[in-house]
Amino acid sequence: MEIELQEIRDFLVRHPPFDHLPEAELARLPKALSIRYFRRGTDFPPHDADQAYLYVIRSGAVEMRDDGGDLVNKLGEGDLCMVPCNPGVTFSGKAVEDTLAYLLPCADLRRIQADHADFNEHFEQSVGQRLRKALDRLKESPPGAETLMTLTVGELVGDRVVHVAPSVSIQEAAKVMSEERVSSVLVMEGEALLGMVTLRDLRSRCLAVGLPFDRPVAEIMTRDLHRIQRTTPAFQALLDMTRLNVHHLPVCDEECPVGVLTTTDLVRHQSANAVYMVGDIYKSKDVEALTQISVRIPELQVHLVATGATAEHVGQAVTSVTDALTKRLLELAEAKLGLPPVPYAWIAAGSQARREQTSYGDQDNALLISDEFRPEHDSYFAELARFVCDGLNACGYYYCPGDVMATNPQWRQPLATWKHYFSTWIESPEPKAVMLSSVFFDMRSVAGDHQLLADLQSHYLGISATNKIFLAYMVANSLKHRPPLGFFRNFVLIRGGDHAKTFDLKHRGVVPVVDIARVLVLSEGLDEIGTVARIQRAATTYAVSKDMAANLVDAFEFIATLRVRHQVGRIRAGQEADNYIHPEELSPLERSHLKDAFRLIGEMQETLANRYQSGRFG
Amino acid sequence: MLSRLLGPEYRRKRLAAKAPSGPLRAYLSHVLADRGSDYRQVEYLALDLETTGLQPGKDHILSVGAVLVRGTRIDLSTARHVLVRTKRSIPEASAVIHQITDDRAAQGRPIEEVMPWLLEQLAGRVMIAHHAKVEIGFLTAACRSLYGSEVLFTAVDTQAVALRAFRRRNQEVAARELRLHALRQRYGLPRYPAHDALSDALAAAELFLAQAAHRDSGKGMALKEFLL
Known part of the structure; x- marks a missing residue:
């Protein structure tokens, strides 16, 4: 008998954590499921279930609320409702649209969790642990870009071969070089490459030793040439140049010379480098020159992000x-x-x-x-x-x-x-x-x-740390920027149940953590300025636990890194960088990690709000 | 005519007495689902047949898709898709529709094996099918030809349920609006790209759950409200 529930398997594999399951388990999984339909307005999870199930939303929408009736989550296609499998959790909800759900018995879920560590991570790890892993993965997978590691020599050199015959005079060869504005010339007999003459050769083998200019160029050319191919990785070429201590390498297509790669070609590619830029800035004579350097800042960000x-x-x-x-x-x-x-x-x-x-x-x-x-x-x-x-x-x-x-x-x-x-x-x-x-x-x-x-700092740090009312106001101010609850379909789900089309990475992601970090150091009279440094320093005091501090740093780095990458995406597309990401730009995994980050930030905001009873100062 | 007036249970017993011993009699010896019971307490078999044409007795069953519905829950562990071996060649038009060719059909199981299994699945349960006339017609014809005797089914036709719902609201309805996929869309059910017998059986099962959920105020309803 043949079982064809391919459609259900295909649906599951598109949604984490099922994408972590091996094919054999995935193929078996649909047979373990049941299907139920919930009319809009009915309680969810249902009260009449014959056993405890994990619910996977197939279509429709469900709102989950806590004991106080506050919206905690809105589930859409592919989202999981774990509530019945976690006896401690008492969230309850309602279908807010007609909803079709797949049901997996909690017992089967536990069996699959036990058998598949990758899948289990989604459930077992703490939010912080999951986020740390996500951050590591993010760092390991820079969005692919043209670096010397990925470029080939062919992409760096033009299709122009400047060459002379071996019989022409040294002066004639020098004339060709200056007309063509190149620092080297190939010496060729028909199709055959015999050698190369560079500016350095003209200086050290002709001028410095007093060789007459009318001698044939063949007398000063370098004969044993190290050739590289068009397809050679640019990084390999750089290594070759370093090892051979040369600044020019002839580039061939098989046997046929197609150009010369110079150190300048390699350096030009890396010109958007902070060290070069700072050097150029100090050499600039006027504002005009500075603006020409600053236009390369977006490019600098692109290169940095591309290299991880x-x-x-x-x-x-x-x-x-x-x-x-x-x-x-x-x-x-x-x-x-x-x-x-x-x-x-x-x-x-x-x-x-x-x-x-x-x-x-x-x-x-x-x-x-x-x-x-x-x-x-x-x-x-x-x-x-x-x-x-x-x-x-x-x-x-x-x-x-x-x-x-x-x-x-x-x-x-x-x-x-x-x-x-x-x-x-x-x-x-x-x-x-x-x-x-x-x-x-x-x-x-x-x-x-x-x-x-x-x-100035020693003046204000002395008075701010002891002023609880001021700190309470600072906390209340920081609560103006709340992270979203998560994502629902292609919307950002805001506290209170509103939907936004885009996620403001800065004001709803980065700024909340920046604000928290500032309050933490101020409450302890510390003078750190950077957000990560502030949180780490605060973790050495009673202001925040070490665990929470580490989680906050991860949440911050995760969101901030998505932000710089999003900006790079915009820059590459020829647009101005901004801070607004559309949910459809995010993979399901990124969404689920962002949700973890939102949760951590939200928890820390609640903690501070309670500590300073900031409700009274909002 | 008299037997109709006397009700399905009476008819079932009479047919059981006439049926030769074997799968059909075994099926008919099961009490039919009680029409008065709460539909949420009943077991159903959602069914779809793919056939070489539309005339039972002349055309043949090519494949059977079936899945059990326990009350308001579709139990996917029971999902089955069975190809039926047929001696006759498959008309081109039907091969195009079902993607079932002579070669694939040759790998199937003979109808003599499939029918006993199917009758066992249906025993004591309610059939769910979209436009159930086809399923009932072909299964009745198969029983006649294999066992030389008549059969009887309790069935929910999701198309008839939909038609009654339109009429209750005094709505005009076009034939295309009564198609399985058009009706599913009305209830917010997902689109299934595949059209084999199993996915259509599943599609009908989900449609029934949706139809029932929208009629049921939460207190339950009698099964007979949904029956043909």
């Missing part, structure tokens, strides 16, 4: 470039305006301060001036700020929509005024003050007198 960089790597690299641009702009400004009348510190705020920038973002900055400041000095600092902020805007760091910039007189003040700001914000927290605090508690001195910021 996480959000943290991208943040470090992009921020280094931003810092260099800022410092160079300040040098250019000082060259134009003269030396500052009194010492100052150029302060980066927000993501630049935390070293968490991506290639897409605005500028947040301020000027912290020595208390020797007199009102007549302000015209200098106003011009300095204008020069730098305009320069940054020209380099693609848009003016801050909230006007958190040194051009704003409010944020261009002597130390004493800044101290006063912080005291006021902390001691009489009202919504605007709390919003500004969350911007200015992330500060880093980029250039100038770093001691100024150190003084």
Whole structure:
């Protein structure tokens, strides 16, 4: 007798964790299932089941609520309802659409879990463990890209062979090279490659030894050539050049020469490298030159991501470039305006301060001036700020929509005024003050007198840690950015049951963790600035458990890495990078990991909200 | 005519007495499902036949798909798809529709083996089929030719259930709206790409669950509300 439940098997394999099952188990699985239909409005899971089942939604939709009636999840096609298999869980739900479900007895589920470790991971591991694995996998699988590892030599050299006959004079060969603007020429007799002459050969074998220019070029050519093929990996060519200590290699198609690969070809490919860029920035003579370097920042992010960089790597690299641009702009400004009348510190705020920038973002900055400041000095600092902020805007760091910039007189003040700001914000927290605090508690001195910021920080850290009401306001403010509940079909499921078309990776993923990390260090009077560093440091205190801290870091890295990758996808498609991901861009697995990350962040937000009873300050 | 008035149980007993000993008598010796019982307490066999044509007695059964429905739950462990061996060559038109060719049919089991199995499955249960006339007609013809005697089924025809639902609401209905896949769509049931006897039997079973769920206020209903 023949069993054909292929359609059901095919459905299951499209949805995790069934995709982890081997073929034999998958083929058996449909026979273990039952099917039930739930009319819209009926209770789910049903009360009349003959035994405990795992429910797999085949079509329709189900809403699950906790004891308090709050929506905790909405299940659609391919989602699982584990409730009957977990006696401790008391969520209940209703079919909100006519729903068809596949039922797997919990006993069978346990048997399959015992037999298949990969499948079991989905159920047995803690949310944190699952997320850690997902993060590892994400790091191991950079979105494929053109790197020297994947490119071939043929993709780097043009289809142009500059060649001369062995009998032509050295001078004639040099003339051909300068007309063709190349640094080497092949010496060929008909189709046959005899040798190659490079600029270095002209210098050391002709000019330096006084060989007459009218001698045949064959006398100075290199005869024993190491040839590479069009199909040779670019990385192999780089190794060959290093080993042979040469800068030119003839490229052949079988026997036939098709071009010459130079070190420049290889370097040009890697020009979007933070080290090169920073070097170029310090050599730039004007803003125009800086803008030409900054247009390569998106490319820098593309290359980093392609080689497996996480959000943290991208943040470090992009921020280094931003810092260099800022410092160079300040040098250019000082060259134009003269030396500052009194010492100052150029302060980066927000993501630049935390070293968490991506290639897409605005500028947040301020000027912290020595208390020797007199009102007549302000015209200098106003011009300095204008020069730098305009320069940054020209380099693609848009003016801050909230006007958190040194051009704003409010944020261009002597130390004493800044101290006063912080005291006021902390001691009489009202919504605007709390919003500004969350911007200015992330500060880093980029250039100038770093001691100024150190003084300011020791001032506010002393008062913020002990002010519980201020912290409660900070927590309440951070709860404005809640992660979604998860995904439902091609929508993002928001708390309260609303649907959004896109997931805002920044405001609903990255920012909630950034806010949590800030509260954690402030409550302990710690001075870390980076989000990961803050969480890790807080884990050494009572502010957060080590487990929770590790989970939060993973959740943050997972979301932030998806974000930098999403941006790379946009850049590659010729679009401007943004922070909005459509659920259909996510694989079922990524969705399920994101849901884990949302859950962790949500839990930590609840913990903080309870600790500071922030409901009273929202 | 009198026997109809006397009810199905009376008819079943009379037919059982007439039937030769063997699979048909065994089938007829089972009490029929009680028409008055709650449909949620009954066992059903959802059934689909693929045939060489539409005339029972002349055309042949090519394959049988069947799955048990226990109350409101389809039990996939009982799902079966059986090819029937036929001596006659399969008309081209039907081979195109069912994808069952002479070669595949030759691998099937003879109808003499398939019918006893099928009757055993149906014993004491209610048949579910979409446009059940075909299934009833072919199984009746098979019983006549194999056992020389008449048979009797209790059946839910999902098409008839749908037609009654339209009429209750005084709705006009076009024939295409009564097709299995059109009706499934109305109830939000998924689209099945395959069209073999088993997936059609399953499709009819799911449609019945949906139809019942939409008529049932949650307190249950008598089986007879759904019967032909």
